[in-house]
Amino acid sequence: MARPPQDSSAQQPAAGTTNFASTTALSPVCRQAYTELFKLRVESARALLQPELNAQPTGAAPLLVADCIDFTDLMIAQDAGRYEAVVAAQDRRLELLEKSAARGALRDYARAEIRLHQAAVQVAFQHEVQGAWSLRQAYQQMQATAQRYPDFLPARKTLGMLQFFIGSLPEGYRWFLKLLGLPGSVEAGLQNLRAAAQRPNDFQSEAQVILALVQETYYKKPDAAVQLVTRLAAQQPDNLLFSYLVISLNKRQHHTAAALAAYRTRPAGAAYLPVPYLHHMAADLLLYQGQYAASRRENQQFLQQYRGIHYRKDAAFKLYLAAWLAGDAPAADQYRRQIGAAGRTELEEDKYAQRFYDDQVPLNRLLTRARLQIDGGYYREALSTLRGFAAGPGTLLRDQLEDPYRRARAYQGLGRLDSARLFYSRTVALAGKAPYYFGPQAALQLGYLCQADGQPNLARVYFQKVLDSPRHEYKNSTDAKAKVALAGLPPAKVR
Template identity: 40%
Template sequence: MAQPHPFFLVLSLLLLSSTALHAVSVYSTTTLQAHREYLKLKINTGQHFSKQELKANPNNAAALLVANYGDFLTLCVQQNVTTYDALLQNQENRLSQIEKLKDKSVWKKYALAEVKMQLGISKLLFGNKLSAAWDIRKAYLQYISISKQHPDFIPNKKTLGMLQVLIGSVPDNYKWFLGIIGMEGSIKSGLTNLKTAATKENPFQEEALAMYAITLHLVDQKNEQQSMRILENLTVRQPDNLLFRFAAMHLLKKTKHSDKALKQFISRPADSQYLSFPYLQHMAADLYLYRGDFNESVAHNRAFLQQHKGKHYLKAAHFKLYLAYYLSNHQPQALWYYNKISEVGSEEIEEDKYAAKYVLKQDKPVRPILLARLQSDGGYYQEALKTLSALDTTKATLPIQAEYTYRMARIYNGLQDTTQAVKLYRNTITICGDSNLYFAPNAALQLGYIYRERKKDTLAQTYFKKAMSYKDHEYKNSIDAKAKLALSTL
């Protein structure tokens, strides 16, 4: 976060003058210090400053909101089922305390919205979907109310903007439900709100900037360079911020810049002041797997399994351990982790769903395709092309032919040979036919991106809609969301 600035005092005075005469909520210097430390994931240090502020002013809604970051971020980062009840109760108590305040300031209204949203996300992570949906709906309506009553209150535009984008990307067949509960999305309005919160000075600016960078890329992959530049700049400005480091690592991994993502991981702050963040080990294990460093991949996924106390990513971690041992020719260990996939964790996130489905299909892996896929996922396209080109698929089964063709298309796409990629993506769709293989919807999505880049909007729309038309494949939620977002840009 930025250093304390006189702007915050001016902002507080303006807010207080526009609300109740005796409002006590103010985003103080001590609150700023707490907020900064929480975002670094230095939870204990953040709690020190929060307690200091709340001891002096126990009715400060802004300070109560920032204090909630400690419990919320701990739940999100660690996903520890043994601490869930206590940390959730802390948030419920804080929400109740804010609701009882006689303060009429915008800070109270905003604190109510943010804590409700954080409660909803916390519940959602642990599978309490109905209660989570209710909290998120109440938070959304509160953000809308604030935007009408206090249109110049910039912090409100942060989470409201993100919500508007996410709701706006929901597939059309679910829009009726959102309409019933009074939630409307707009990708354009959401991005505008997020950009305002990210570019105009306010206490939540750098937090909003990280959210804006990730959302920019989510909406349109053409924003890749801009998004990466924003996040890498944040880590340069705040090298001791572990949350921003994670965000940069996430985007670099997603955009297949594996070596850069690994540098972020290796240079991350990791002393005892910081909240334990096991998921970073799982991410690093993927990155080492992509570049063929199987021993390091095994070490980091085993570290993840030792540290992680949640139910998500367990199947995925066992699956990646199976792959690492299989590719390094340690078959007994590979078989052990393969058999464990069906026994551990849950199937709520796509990584875990894919691992579970892989076991159910009981297909023997084709080593060149498997290796080339990992190399391509890491952005090592030349290595992937060399690996895959050695494979003869003339007598292969349909799934193998489909995956081979799709992987070749992704490799040529990564090498910027879109003419060859288009041909292979089309071939993938033809080969898949009416099967539920996810290669066809993914191929259609990639064709949509290519034609959008070529300014052939009609063809782009056709393929984005085609990508959404496929049923019962393991990546349906994410592919449909990406296609919906892409359609909104045309």
């Protein structure tokens, strides 16, 4: 959320300016428009901003906020028909900023931020080569801005985000980053994000949210993230983005009831940008609870409203599960065929769905139900379900691996860590080099448990096992977490 700097005494004047704060902060109108955008009230944001755009057609602040509006609208709608117009508008804004007589931190930041938006849009709509070079330009420009204006915190927010995520990419991407000349650093990224999150600036709330998500995803610190977004949503009950984050984070932490409550009380109406993905999340939550008909309705609504190419296979797979578990064989068969026909497989969820379709190996009903119960945080129910499963000589290796892995997940959720370690260890030992995610995920969790127990050397062994594992559907995200965890361990002692 945009907010005015409150600590201008800590900021130093840039060369050629009389007041650093007055030339780097958003104007009141731009700040108000950005606040509306942060609530996902896009048309209101556009209407508020237009007079300032008319009055200052080359102004850095209105051009930046205008681009944030278009970028957010396109990325949420995923409407490929608007892609060319948005990229053309970004090019015009960059030309205006280049020709502008104004110079300073905000102008330089706006150039880099708009270029970064363009990179994200190009990659999202399958223009990867252009997106890669736009990313390179954005990174270099943002790095230069942060170096020239070290007290301009918005630049440190974006640079920190780029540094962290580039630094956390698994080894499979190193050639790509080397080709582009993009240095990443997990530690430097965290330092810059913390600076932007802790000190007042126009984008402080944005920095706080990004930092909290990093801590939740990579450092097993979910409580602070959940508390932050819950507080922000309570402060602004009309903010759909904050409600979205409350739903998403509670879902990720297996707090199904809290996530569904937030979904049902989210702000809604014509003033808000439609967010079809909310229905996809709700469908998962209802699937965890065994509300199969309701889950199907939510995913059908998602597919009807959504114009993008991602998550379609995942939605079809979840529709299959809802029909199959409810005993509706004709519908299940229809949804299974839909997996092969819909969408792309860049995202891990879609890759998993496509593998299920390609393998043509039936799922085990008990293991599938236990998986959904665990994802929903219903750990005791999952253990009860798993008691009905018994591996035998003809049991598929996939199911032999999934059984101890699910038991470990359930025991970990209940805080019974000795039992969790036992079953994670069984999974790792049995997995070997099998091309399933159960072994690498079990090794990752064992690494985290050893790290929490003050056993860094053993943790290092498990995190390295993750990186050494063969390809599986979730390898990119699992490897990234292991890489960040390894970087956070103390140096190995040499004997």
